[in-house]
Amino acid sequence: RSKVAEQIHIGFGIDKNFGRFAGITITSLAHNNIEHDLVVHIVYDEILPEDMERLLRTEQLYRNLQLHFYQITSTEGMTFVVPPGHITQAMYYRYLFADLLPPTVTRLIYMDADIICKGGILPLWQTDLQGKVLGAVRDYGEDRSCGRIGLKNGRYFNSGVLLMDLVKWRQQKLTQQLFRWLEQVGNTKILWGDQDALNGVIDGEFRELPNIYNGIVINNTTLNEALDLVIVHYIDYVKPWHIYYMDGNAKTLYWEYVKKSLWSDLKPQDGTTVQTAVMTARLLHKQGKYAESASYYEALLKYFLKDKYQ
Template identity: 30%
Template structure:
């Protein structure tokens, strides 16, 4: 029987020079877990990544069924009115204008943040039926399980308290629809004019409030799920699905304060990051790489959360 050969899978990643190493790790995690009958085409939305690091990224995917297309956006205009800080860089907003940045023949793309690992075949995500929606994403239990944050979303973007809110770190975009409806201009305007605590993520949720397709929770396992935080664990609406996703992680997303590269290798927390790093052109990078603000971060505290979550998820499998 002949095997079905899928068309090229388009994946977009955005980063500045400081995050080039993490782009390499994300790409490596994808390629190690994707059937090589599928070609992966990476679009790197680069905010000034230097030539040496671009070469390293090219070397990381060399000899694999993959392609790296670098979009140098260091001089890109259009985000001058958007909020930036040490945590939110210009690169974080590139996803909002991908319909105009990427070539016109790219009609569909998976966007991924670069503080995550893809642990299952990305082809399964690529094949997901969007049912005609312009964007598909994973519900954000960190927001939805918090009465305070849901009230905040109700006040700042008008989200009804009984509706779902998505995380923008893993999304599928139908760029054909984005171009036809000029969604990029609309969401950039929202991000520029709205006083949004979660910036571009809030803007996306406001624009697509009733027009997005839900992806399985396993495709964006964020810390509130991975750590089984009390607000998730003790909420009957979220507990079972969170444990199920934690036991079948497709994307492990280190959203929030604890990044895997900031700490020494620790089994159960960041060992997979180190595993994939070892197979990139950045394998000799000095590690760990503490962030600018490490105040209050404790590896011991984080490992206690993880071990507790391991114990609970083992005995409460959904």
């Protein structure tokens, strides 16, 4: 243990579907930052009892880990614009740390719960924000996003990993500004919820972080395979815990940490849409599991032909 162990504050905002995945992310953080004290703040509306129990056991397991929980019971005064698709109201919980955490917490690394941390985050934690309220990594579809929400500066960040100056956030009353933006602009332009509002309000005034701290991975593409990433972020609605996520390094990495975690009994999850059934069938076929693949196509036929299928 180094003489002075740095205390690093990390935040998650989740609902009941993400307790386990946050647990897997936290396991990866604790595992790869053993010489620093990680203080993890979890803002949530609901956590399943079995996930809560395992989160508390994870805290016991790692001596460098402390967990604090903040339950949201009322969402008064908050405008949630939830676009259709895989995004939920919980994505807006990242706005609430400045208000919910004690004022002694002056900076925070916020992370989505679809992340694996595979290295040390001290350099990220110690990054000089140069007077900005946020540090973030630029998003890969930035031109389209800037055009859509009308940003003039051409810089748009991904909100999955944020280094937050909570003192400045509180001074600027950023939470109110964000909910106001959502109220005014919300339903007209929103595609990526919390991320659009953050970009709309901050409008390019963020400290740019190196890509290794939010290495975006999308199912079946290798955007960042070449980079030596510290933080791997599985964006998109197809997650590495889905049956139909393509085989590759990114998937292998994810399941390595599932196995190290207290959620090692996690089973790959099945989808519920026609699209996911087709993806599953294709992947099984690619893996040489022809009979299983055929059973998915058969289920699709039954679904489309309803009673005509005998």
